[in-house]
Amino acid sequence: MKRLKDTVPNALYIHIPFCAQKCRYCDFNSFVSESTFIDKYLTALEKEIAGLKGQYVFNTVYIGGGTPSILNELQLEKLLRSVLNNTMLGSETYEYTVEANPGTMTIDKAQILKGYGVNRISVGVQSFQDRQLKLLGRIHSGDDARKTFDLLRSTGFKNINTDLIFGCSNQSLSDWEKDLKTVIELNPEHVSTYSLTYEEGTPLTRDLDNNVICTLDEDTELEMYKTTIRSLTLHAYHHYEISNFSRDGYQCAHNLIYWQNKDYVGVGAGAYSFVNGVRSANEKNVCRYIEDLHNNKNIKPFHECLGQDRHAAETIIMALRLRQGISNADFCERFGYTIEDQFSEQIDKFRRDGFVTFDNKILKITQEGLYIADTIMSEFV
Numbered sequence: 446m447k448r449l450k451d452t453v454p455n456a457l458y459i460h461i462p463f464c465a466q467k468c469r470y471c472d473f474n475s476f477v478s479e480s481t482f483i484d485k486y487l488t489a490l491e492k493e494i495a496g497l498k499g500q501y502v503f504n505t506v507y508i509g510g511g512t513p514s515i516l517n518e519l520q521l522e523k524l525l526r527s528v529l530n531n532t533m534l535g536s537e538t539y540e541y542t543v544e545a546n547p548g549t550m551t552i553d554k555a556q557i558l559k560g561y562g563v564n565r566i567s568v569g570v571q572s573f574q575d576r577q578l579k580l581l582g583r584i585h586s587g588d589d590a591r592k593t594f595d596l597l598r599s600t601g602f603k604n605i606n607t608d609l610i611f612g613c614s615n616q617s618l619s620d621w622e623k624d625l626k627t628v629i630e631l632n633p634e635h636v637s638t639y640s641l642t643y644e645e646g647t648p649l650t651r652d653l654d655n656n657v658i659c660t661l662d663e664d665t666e667l668e669m670y671k672t673t674i675r676s677l678t679l680h681a682y683h684h685y686e687i688s689n690f691s692r693d694g695y696q697c698a699h700n701l702i703y704w705q706n707k708d709y710v711g712v713g714a715g716a717y718s719f720v721n722g723v724r725s726a727n728e729k730n731v732c733r734y735i736e737d738l739h740n741n742k743n744i745k746p747f748h749e750c751l752g753q754d755r756h757a758a759e760t761i762i763m764a765l766r767l768r769q770g771i772s773n774a775d776f777c778e779r780f781g782y783t784i785e786d787q788f789s790e791q792i793d794k795f796r797r798d799g800f801v802t803f804d805n806k807i808l809k810i811t812q813e814g815l816y817i818a819d820t821i822m823s824e825f826v
Protein backbone atom coordinates (compact mmCIF):
# COMPACT_ATOMS: atom_id res chain seq x y z
CA MET A 446 0.00 0.00 0.00
CA LYS A 447 1.49 3.36 -0.93
CA ARG A 448 1.64 6.36 1.33
CA LEU A 449 -0.93 8.93 0.30
CA LYS A 450 0.53 12.05 -1.27
CA ASP A 451 0.25 15.23 0.78
CA THR A 452 -2.46 17.41 -0.66
CA VAL A 453 -3.12 21.13 -0.43
CA PRO A 454 -6.70 22.32 0.03
CA ASN A 455 -7.89 24.95 -2.40
CA ALA A 456 -11.46 25.32 -1.12
CA LEU A 457 -12.51 27.54 1.78
CA TYR A 458 -15.82 27.33 3.64
CA ILE A 459 -16.88 30.14 6.00
CA HIS A 460 -19.76 29.55 8.40
CA ILE A 461 -22.21 32.28 9.46
CA PRO A 462 -24.40 30.68 12.13
CA PHE A 463 -27.16 33.30 12.27
CA CYS A 464 -30.68 33.37 10.87
CA ALA A 465 -33.64 35.75 11.01
CA GLN A 466 -35.78 32.95 12.41
CA LYS A 467 -35.22 29.25 12.97
CA CYS A 468 -36.99 27.21 10.27
CA ARG A 469 -39.16 24.41 11.61
CA TYR A 470 -37.22 21.61 9.88
CA CYS A 471 -33.70 22.89 10.52
CA ASP A 472 -31.08 21.30 12.75
CA PHE A 473 -28.11 23.22 11.33
CA ASN A 474 -25.77 25.13 13.58
CA SER A 475 -27.71 28.40 13.31
CA PHE A 476 -29.37 30.80 15.75
CA VAL A 477 -31.31 34.02 16.01
CA SER A 478 -28.98 36.66 17.51
CA GLU A 479 -28.64 40.33 18.31
CA SER A 480 -26.59 42.39 15.89
CA THR A 481 -24.03 43.22 18.60
CA PHE A 482 -23.39 39.51 19.17
CA ILE A 483 -22.97 39.02 15.41
CA ASP A 484 -20.32 41.77 15.55
CA LYS A 485 -18.43 39.81 18.21
CA TYR A 486 -18.64 36.65 16.14
CA LEU A 487 -17.30 38.45 13.07
CA THR A 488 -14.35 39.76 15.08
CA ALA A 489 -13.53 36.20 16.16
CA LEU A 490 -14.04 34.89 12.64
CA GLU A 491 -11.75 37.59 11.28
CA LYS A 492 -9.05 36.38 13.65
CA GLU A 493 -9.44 32.81 12.46
CA ILE A 494 -9.37 33.90 8.80
CA ALA A 495 -6.24 35.98 9.47
CA GLY A 496 -4.56 32.77 10.65
CA LEU A 497 -4.88 31.37 7.11
CA LYS A 498 -2.72 34.13 5.65
CA GLY A 499 -0.03 32.88 3.31
CA GLN A 500 -0.95 29.21 3.69
CA TYR A 501 -3.24 28.42 0.78
CA VAL A 502 -4.48 29.63 -2.58
CA PHE A 503 -8.21 29.13 -2.73
CA ASN A 504 -9.96 28.49 -6.02
CA THR A 505 -13.34 28.32 -4.36
CA VAL A 506 -14.76 30.24 -1.42
CA TYR A 507 -18.19 29.44 -0.03
CA ILE A 508 -19.85 31.57 2.65
CA GLY A 509 -22.74 29.54 4.00
CA GLY A 510 -24.87 29.21 7.07
CA GLY A 511 -27.16 29.99 8.60
CA THR A 512 -28.00 33.01 6.54
CA PRO A 513 -24.98 35.08 5.48
CA SER A 514 -27.32 37.64 3.90
CA ILE A 515 -28.66 38.48 7.39
CA LEU A 516 -25.46 40.46 8.02
CA ASN A 517 -26.01 44.19 7.68
CA GLU A 518 -24.00 46.15 5.11
CA LEU A 519 -21.19 47.04 7.53
CA GLN A 520 -20.90 43.48 8.79
CA LEU A 521 -20.90 42.10 5.27
CA GLU A 522 -18.09 44.46 4.25
CA LYS A 523 -16.07 43.54 7.34
CA LEU A 524 -16.31 39.86 6.48
CA LEU A 525 -15.59 40.24 2.77
CA ARG A 526 -12.65 42.57 3.48
CA SER A 527 -11.20 40.03 5.84
CA VAL A 528 -11.42 37.30 3.15
CA LEU A 529 -9.84 39.64 0.62
CA ASN A 530 -7.00 40.75 2.90
CA ASN A 531 -6.09 37.41 4.41
CA THR A 532 -6.61 34.78 1.78
CA MET A 533 -5.10 34.33 -1.61
CA LEU A 534 -7.76 33.73 -4.18
CA GLY A 535 -6.98 31.72 -7.28
CA SER A 536 -6.92 32.95 -10.85
CA GLU A 537 -9.89 34.55 -12.57
CA THR A 538 -11.63 31.20 -12.78
CA TYR A 539 -12.31 31.08 -9.07
CA GLU A 540 -15.82 30.55 -7.73
CA TYR A 541 -16.95 32.70 -4.82
CA THR A 542 -20.40 31.79 -3.48
CA VAL A 543 -22.51 33.42 -0.80
CA GLU A 544 -25.77 31.95 0.44
CA ALA A 545 -28.70 34.36 0.57
CA ASN A 546 -32.24 33.92 1.78
CA PRO A 547 -35.24 35.81 0.43
CA GLY A 548 -36.38 38.45 2.88
CA THR A 549 -32.81 39.32 3.93
CA MET A 550 -31.24 40.51 0.68
CA THR A 551 -31.17 44.14 -0.43
CA ILE A 552 -29.80 45.86 -3.49
CA ASP A 553 -27.07 47.48 -1.34
CA LYS A 554 -25.93 44.10 0.01
CA ALA A 555 -25.98 42.59 -3.49
CA GLN A 556 -23.79 45.45 -4.75
CA ILE A 557 -21.34 44.99 -1.86
CA LEU A 558 -21.06 41.27 -2.65
CA LYS A 559 -20.45 42.03 -6.32
CA GLY A 560 -17.87 44.67 -5.43
CA TYR A 561 -15.84 42.17 -3.42
CA GLY A 562 -15.72 39.63 -6.23
CA VAL A 563 -18.53 37.30 -5.16
CA ASN A 564 -19.62 35.69 -8.42
CA ARG A 565 -22.18 33.10 -7.37
CA ILE A 566 -25.25 33.39 -5.13
CA SER A 567 -27.11 30.42 -3.73
CA VAL A 568 -30.68 31.39 -2.91
CA GLY A 569 -32.62 29.40 -0.32
CA VAL A 570 -35.97 29.45 -2.12
CA GLN A 571 -37.21 26.02 -0.88
CA SER A 572 -40.66 26.56 -2.39
CA PHE A 573 -42.62 29.16 -4.30
CA GLN A 574 -45.82 28.22 -2.50
CA ASP A 575 -46.74 30.12 0.62
CA ARG A 576 -48.61 27.20 2.21
CA GLN A 577 -45.44 25.09 2.13
CA LEU A 578 -43.17 27.93 3.18
CA LYS A 579 -45.41 28.43 6.20
CA LEU A 580 -45.25 24.76 7.13
CA LEU A 581 -41.44 24.88 6.85
CA GLY A 582 -41.32 28.01 9.00
CA ARG A 583 -39.60 30.14 6.38
CA ILE A 584 -39.73 33.93 6.85
CA HIS A 585 -40.49 34.71 3.21
CA SER A 586 -43.17 34.21 0.58
CA GLY A 587 -42.83 32.71 -2.89
CA ASP A 588 -43.09 36.21 -4.27
CA ASP A 589 -40.17 37.36 -2.08
CA ALA A 590 -38.08 34.57 -3.60
CA ARG A 591 -38.86 35.74 -7.13
CA LYS A 592 -38.05 39.34 -6.17
CA THR A 593 -34.71 38.29 -4.62
CA PHE A 594 -33.85 36.45 -7.81
CA ASP A 595 -34.70 39.49 -9.96
CA LEU A 596 -32.73 41.77 -7.64
CA LEU A 597 -29.65 39.57 -7.99
CA ARG A 598 -29.98 39.47 -11.76
CA SER A 599 -30.38 43.25 -11.92
CA THR A 600 -27.18 43.60 -9.87
CA GLY A 601 -25.40 41.56 -12.52
CA PHE A 602 -25.08 38.09 -10.96
CA LYS A 603 -24.74 35.61 -13.79
CA ASN A 604 -24.40 32.48 -11.70
CA ILE A 605 -27.30 31.81 -9.34
CA ASN A 606 -28.32 28.61 -7.61
CA THR A 607 -31.78 28.01 -6.19
CA ASP A 608 -32.39 25.45 -3.44
CA LEU A 609 -35.75 23.70 -3.46
CA ILE A 610 -37.30 21.19 -1.09
CA PHE A 611 -39.80 18.50 -2.04
CA GLY A 612 -41.63 15.87 -0.04
CA CYS A 613 -43.44 18.17 2.41
CA SER A 614 -46.44 16.62 4.09
CA ASN A 615 -48.91 19.05 2.55
CA GLN A 616 -47.43 18.90 -0.94
CA SER A 617 -48.97 17.19 -3.96
CA LEU A 618 -47.13 16.11 -7.08
CA SER A 619 -48.81 18.93 -8.96
CA ASP A 620 -47.60 21.46 -6.31
CA TRP A 621 -44.07 20.24 -6.96
CA GLU A 622 -44.54 20.44 -10.73
CA LYS A 623 -45.59 24.07 -10.32
CA ASP A 624 -42.41 24.81 -8.33
CA LEU A 625 -40.31 23.18 -11.04
CA LYS A 626 -42.13 25.16 -13.72
CA THR A 627 -41.48 28.41 -11.83
CA VAL A 628 -37.80 27.68 -11.35
CA ILE A 629 -37.41 26.78 -15.04
CA GLU A 630 -39.03 30.12 -15.94
CA LEU A 631 -36.64 31.98 -13.64
CA ASN A 632 -33.80 30.19 -15.43
CA PRO A 633 -31.05 29.98 -12.74
CA GLU A 634 -27.72 28.45 -13.78
CA HIS A 635 -27.94 25.83 -11.04
CA VAL A 636 -30.76 24.07 -9.18
CA SER A 637 -30.41 21.97 -6.02
CA THR A 638 -33.41 19.88 -5.00
CA TYR A 639 -33.59 18.10 -1.67
CA SER A 640 -36.20 15.85 -0.19
CA LEU A 641 -37.38 16.99 3.21
CA THR A 642 -35.80 15.12 6.08
CA TYR A 643 -37.28 15.05 9.55
CA GLU A 644 -34.37 15.79 11.87
CA GLU A 645 -34.52 14.82 15.49
CA GLY A 646 -35.54 17.58 17.89
CA THR A 647 -36.99 19.97 15.30
CA PRO A 648 -40.52 21.40 15.64
CA LEU A 649 -41.52 19.73 12.38
CA THR A 650 -40.48 16.32 13.68
CA ARG A 651 -42.41 16.97 16.89
CA ASP A 652 -45.48 17.68 14.76
CA LEU A 653 -44.88 14.39 13.00
CA ASP A 654 -44.53 12.50 16.28
CA ASN A 655 -47.72 14.12 17.58
CA ASN A 656 -49.61 13.22 14.39
CA VAL A 657 -50.18 16.88 13.54
CA ILE A 658 -48.64 16.18 10.13
CA CYS A 659 -47.76 12.96 8.32
CA THR A 660 -44.96 12.02 5.97
CA LEU A 661 -45.58 11.90 2.29
CA ASP A 662 -45.92 8.36 1.00
CA GLU A 663 -42.73 6.94 -0.53
CA ASP A 664 -44.22 6.43 -4.00
CA THR A 665 -45.24 10.08 -4.31
CA GLU A 666 -41.85 11.22 -3.09
CA LEU A 667 -40.08 8.98 -5.59
CA GLU A 668 -42.34 10.26 -8.35
CA MET A 669 -41.41 13.83 -7.35
CA TYR A 670 -37.74 12.95 -7.70
CA LYS A 671 -38.29 11.32 -11.09
CA THR A 672 -40.33 14.34 -12.21
CA THR A 673 -37.48 16.62 -11.13
CA ILE A 674 -34.98 14.75 -13.26
CA ARG A 675 -37.35 14.61 -16.23
CA SER A 676 -38.35 18.27 -16.14
CA LEU A 677 -34.96 19.80 -15.50
CA THR A 678 -33.06 17.65 -18.00
CA LEU A 679 -35.75 18.37 -20.61
CA HIS A 680 -34.94 22.06 -20.10
CA ALA A 681 -31.21 21.63 -20.67
CA TYR A 682 -30.04 21.22 -17.09
CA HIS A 683 -27.39 18.55 -16.61
CA HIS A 684 -28.13 16.18 -13.82
CA TYR A 685 -24.57 15.97 -12.55
CA GLU A 686 -25.10 14.94 -8.93
CA ILE A 687 -27.91 13.09 -7.18
CA SER A 688 -29.62 16.30 -6.07
CA ASN A 689 -27.96 18.88 -8.31
CA PHE A 690 -28.56 20.20 -11.81
CA SER A 691 -26.67 22.82 -13.79
CA ARG A 692 -26.41 24.59 -17.08
CA ASP A 693 -23.34 23.82 -19.17
CA GLY A 694 -20.23 24.95 -17.31
CA TYR A 695 -22.06 25.88 -14.11
CA GLN A 696 -21.47 22.85 -11.89
CA CYS A 697 -20.69 24.00 -8.37
CA ALA A 698 -16.89 23.86 -8.20
CA HIS A 699 -16.88 24.15 -4.41
CA ASN A 700 -19.28 21.29 -3.79
CA LEU A 701 -17.43 19.16 -6.35
CA ILE A 702 -14.47 19.30 -3.95
CA TYR A 703 -16.66 17.67 -1.26
CA TRP A 704 -18.10 15.10 -3.63
CA GLN A 705 -14.64 14.20 -4.86
CA ASN A 706 -13.59 13.92 -1.22
CA LYS A 707 -10.76 16.37 -1.73
CA ASP A 708 -9.28 18.70 0.85
CA TYR A 709 -10.95 21.86 2.11
CA VAL A 710 -10.59 24.30 4.96
CA GLY A 711 -13.57 25.41 7.04
CA VAL A 712 -13.66 28.43 9.36
CA GLY A 713 -16.33 29.58 11.78
CA ALA A 714 -18.26 27.91 14.59
CA GLY A 715 -18.75 24.21 13.95
CA ALA A 716 -17.05 24.29 10.53
CA TYR A 717 -15.31 21.12 9.37
CA SER A 718 -11.96 20.92 7.59
CA PHE A 719 -10.46 17.97 5.74
CA VAL A 720 -6.73 18.14 5.11
CA ASN A 721 -4.40 15.25 4.29
CA GLY A 722 -6.80 12.57 5.47
CA VAL A 723 -7.50 14.33 8.76
CA ARG A 724 -11.01 15.60 9.45
CA SER A 725 -11.35 18.26 12.12
CA ALA A 726 -14.17 20.41 13.43
CA ASN A 727 -14.22 23.80 15.06
CA GLU A 728 -15.95 24.44 18.37
CA LYS A 729 -19.68 24.37 17.57
CA ASN A 730 -20.92 26.50 20.44
CA VAL A 731 -20.78 30.06 19.16
CA CYS A 732 -20.07 31.66 22.57
CA ARG A 733 -17.22 29.23 23.28
CA TYR A 734 -15.87 29.69 19.75
CA ILE A 735 -15.69 33.47 20.30
CA GLU A 736 -14.20 33.08 23.76
CA ASP A 737 -11.59 30.51 22.73
CA LEU A 738 -10.42 32.60 19.82
CA HIS A 739 -10.28 35.66 22.04
CA ASN A 740 -8.15 33.76 24.58
CA ASN A 741 -5.94 32.19 21.89
CA LYS A 742 -7.11 28.72 22.90
CA ASN A 743 -7.48 25.69 20.63
CA ILE A 744 -10.76 26.01 18.70
CA LYS A 745 -10.70 22.49 17.24
CA PRO A 746 -12.02 20.00 19.80
CA PHE A 747 -12.44 17.28 17.18
CA HIS A 748 -9.85 15.54 14.98
CA GLU A 749 -9.96 12.16 13.30
CA CYS A 750 -7.44 10.56 11.02
CA LEU A 751 -9.39 8.57 8.46
CA GLY A 752 -6.80 5.98 7.55
CA GLN A 753 -6.28 4.99 3.95
CA ASP A 754 -9.04 2.38 3.60
CA ARG A 755 -11.71 4.55 5.15
CA HIS A 756 -10.57 7.52 3.09
CA ALA A 757 -10.84 5.35 -0.03
CA ALA A 758 -14.28 4.00 0.93
CA GLU A 759 -15.58 7.51 1.62
CA THR A 760 -14.20 8.64 -1.72
CA ILE A 761 -16.17 5.91 -3.51
CA ILE A 762 -19.34 6.73 -1.59
CA MET A 763 -19.10 10.43 -2.41
CA ALA A 764 -18.17 9.72 -6.04
CA LEU A 765 -21.28 7.59 -6.44
CA ARG A 766 -23.27 10.77 -5.89
CA LEU A 767 -21.76 12.14 -9.10
CA ARG A 768 -23.21 11.00 -12.41
CA GLN A 769 -19.70 10.99 -13.89
CA GLY A 770 -18.64 8.47 -11.24
CA ILE A 771 -14.98 7.76 -10.55
CA SER A 772 -12.34 6.22 -12.79
CA ASN A 773 -9.98 3.49 -11.71
CA ALA A 774 -7.10 5.64 -12.92
CA ASP A 775 -8.03 8.55 -10.62
CA PHE A 776 -8.74 6.28 -7.72
CA CYS A 777 -5.48 4.37 -8.17
CA GLU A 778 -3.50 7.59 -8.46
CA ARG A 779 -4.91 8.70 -5.09
CA PHE A 780 -4.88 5.46 -3.14
CA GLY A 781 -2.36 3.16 -4.79
CA TYR A 782 -4.74 0.29 -5.51
CA THR A 783 -7.64 -0.26 -7.90
CA ILE A 784 -11.32 0.06 -7.14
CA GLU A 785 -11.81 -3.71 -7.71
CA ASP A 786 -8.99 -4.54 -5.28
CA GLN A 787 -11.18 -3.28 -2.49
CA PHE A 788 -14.77 -3.26 -3.69
CA SER A 789 -15.24 -6.05 -6.28
CA GLU A 790 -17.92 -7.77 -4.19
CA GLN A 791 -20.12 -4.68 -3.97
CA ILE A 792 -19.55 -3.78 -7.62
CA ASP A 793 -20.53 -7.28 -8.81
CA LYS A 794 -23.64 -7.32 -6.67
CA PHE A 795 -24.99 -3.95 -7.84
CA ARG A 796 -23.87 -4.43 -11.43
CA ARG A 797 -25.88 -7.65 -11.69
CA ASP A 798 -29.00 -5.74 -10.70
CA GLY A 799 -28.25 -2.80 -13.01
CA PHE A 800 -27.68 -0.25 -10.23
CA VAL A 801 -24.05 0.55 -11.07
CA THR A 802 -21.87 0.25 -14.17
CA PHE A 803 -18.14 -0.29 -14.38
CA ASP A 804 -17.60 0.20 -18.11
CA ASN A 805 -14.14 1.34 -19.18
CA LYS A 806 -13.11 1.02 -15.54
CA ILE A 807 -15.32 3.93 -14.48
CA LEU A 808 -17.63 3.21 -11.57
CA LYS A 809 -20.98 5.01 -11.93
CA ILE A 810 -24.41 4.79 -10.46
CA THR A 811 -27.20 4.19 -13.02
CA GLN A 812 -30.51 6.03 -13.24
CA GLU A 813 -32.20 3.08 -11.46
CA GLY A 814 -29.42 3.08 -8.89
CA LEU A 815 -30.19 6.71 -8.02
CA TYR A 816 -33.49 5.65 -6.52
CA ILE A 817 -31.78 3.38 -4.02
CA ALA A 818 -28.56 5.38 -3.68
CA ASP A 819 -28.53 5.29 0.13
CA THR A 820 -28.66 1.49 0.12
CA ILE A 821 -25.88 1.24 -2.44
CA MET A 822 -23.62 3.67 -0.60
CA SER A 823 -24.12 1.94 2.73
CA GLU A 824 -22.59 -1.23 1.26
CA PHE A 825 -19.30 0.54 0.50
CA VAL A 826 -18.68 1.60 4.10
Ligand code: SF4
Nearest residue numbers: 464467468471475511
Ligand atom coordinates in the same frame (compact mmCIF):
# COMPACT_ATOMS: atom_id res chain seq x y z
S1 SF4 B 1 -32.53 29.73 6.93
FE1 SF4 B 1 -31.42 27.79 6.60
S2 SF4 B 1 -29.95 27.63 8.25
FE2 SF4 B 1 -31.43 29.22 8.82
S3 SF4 B 1 -32.91 28.17 10.07
FE3 SF4 B 1 -33.69 28.15 7.98
S4 SF4 B 1 -32.94 26.23 7.07
FE4 SF4 B 1 -31.78 26.62 8.96
